[in-house]
Amino acid sequence: MRPVKIDPTGESGPTRRQTRGRAWRRSSRGLYVPADVDASDPQQRVLEAATAVPEGYITGWATFAWSGARWFDGFDHTGQLLPVPIVVHENRRATQAGYVITQERLSPRHDRELDGILGTDPTRSIAFEARYATDLADAVVALDMAMATDLVSIREVAAYTRSLNGWTGVPQLREALLHAVENSWSPMETEMRLIWVSELGIHRIVCNHPVFDLAGNHVGTPDLLDVEAGVVGEYDGALHLVGRQRAHDIKREADFRRLGLEYVTMTAADRRDPSNFVRRTQDARQRALLAQGARAWTIEPPAWWTPTTTVEQRRALSTDQRVRFLRRRSA
Template sequence: MPVPQLRRGLELVRPVRVDPSGEAGPTERQARGRGWRRSSRGLYVPAGVDGDLAQQRVLEAAAAVPEGYITGWATFAWSGARWFDGTDRAGQPVPVPIVVHENRRDAQPGYVITQERLALRHCRELDGVRGTDPTRSIAYEARYAPDLVGAVVALDMAMNTDLVSKVEVAAYAASLNGWTGIPLLREAIPYVVENSWSPMESEMRLLWEVELGVNWIACNHPVFDLAGNHVGTPDLLDLEAGVVGEYDGALHLAGKQRSRDLKREGDFRRLGLEYVTMVAGDRRDPSDFLQRTQDARRRAQQKLGPRQWTITPPQWWTPTTTVEQRRALAADQRARYLRPRSA
């Protein structure tokens, strides 16, 4: 009987083959029963194992193709990255991508095989699963994204992990010629930022950039008053017009969080900043959000007098807006400064 392995607080089970003794796996009779689930051809896990969990899906796919290397979103999911759960924007599961040198396997549900070139320098192993390094993996994910938004969101969320930087991805993209999706990857890179905290924030920023042509946008950058006091850290800040953009998900709709949001909005407005909020419904049809943004920009640009805010931090402040800055933090600083945030 396979023993569950605990990994980062998750109970994962590596698939096993049928064992006539019933010690290392199910007997043939047990495998046909309700107590076991077939994870792929010839491999089984106990029926109670959650096959929808991203890391379990990765583990099952890796076991099915032991000669392969997981890549794309699966590399980040296996590394414990927050926003890589193996679903598309509609919440539907997508297959685990696996690179192989030679494909001698029939297709099976749950994973997709690619035979793209793979240099040894891009291979690694983490907790018993072979995969490609973060730079190659996120390049794959962006190259096969459905559109520009999907590519930028994937890249932004990879930067959020600090496993890869924009410079590293750009250098890798420059080395690729003739690969599937390389034009999309190269188109996406200029839009990438290293300090987006959620996919929704990235989508909101792209609406400002692509639809409205807003170019000077700070993402999750602390705002200070002229005395050097930290006023808040907005999702987006239009530096040219002086407009704060916030995405309000379900977490923001009630209770203490809603009270904190309203207080923060008041703090920003007292500095002369305008304010616009995007909600879930705006993702389906962003036209009203775009109009609200244009209205806010007009109001902001009509204000007279010197600005009462700045994004230049005081000397005592520890900046964390780039991958390089976050990688330089000590462990205790990371714990203190890089608390998770939900949108």
């Protein structure tokens, strides 16, 4: 719902008297929306901020939220609302709650009109988000989730980053790009991967990569796979704890173990304190490395398989193929 100004007639907006009642709420100075419009909805927050600063360009997480990207909900990892970042050429406005203004340079080749509001293109937007992220882990999560939209690729962001010498946060962006991947399906999977890297020094990790038996049959697509040791890593949220999904997970674990792969699960509690998950992974790796012999599995797909692990591969899919092959990714 686009915010509107006071209208003495009450036709195009509330009257001044109506704004003092419960039917309307103020979205920013001089602008109002009906009180029942959800103020926490990410797209509504973006629209309210963009309407308050019509000469500005939304950027960062807001660009992806406005495009409907799943994981850009306008909350940080602690559950706090993030302000909508807006780029302006000249700031003559006082700060208001709900958005933050930046006057960083904006080349015309990186601005866009996005469904009725001004914004920056996905490459500049995600670079901004990663540069100003709270820490390296948050920067990597932002990059991974942007890659999952297929709106940007690591190559494209890396090329843009080379033009940002001296900009705020560029060292963090560059380091985050070294850890980013194009096939993480959720922030939790990225967090799990970063734990494996930082706590255990595991670097040969593939994300949501199909695993096949030696006859070329698809066995499953684990969240993570430690290719060196042969350990599957899965994140189990609330959806995985009950009913048909739980039965599916148990069968899939058995299928992986039948090929000689070890299996370790991360839960929501492990996000708060990953120490137990780290120990479980260490134990699984030790068992896997001790038992290693001729491998009964491979990540090399057979000729008939359509790969979807990179942005470039997914962009090449037809609409029908995206529906068929990427259904689980969006579930």
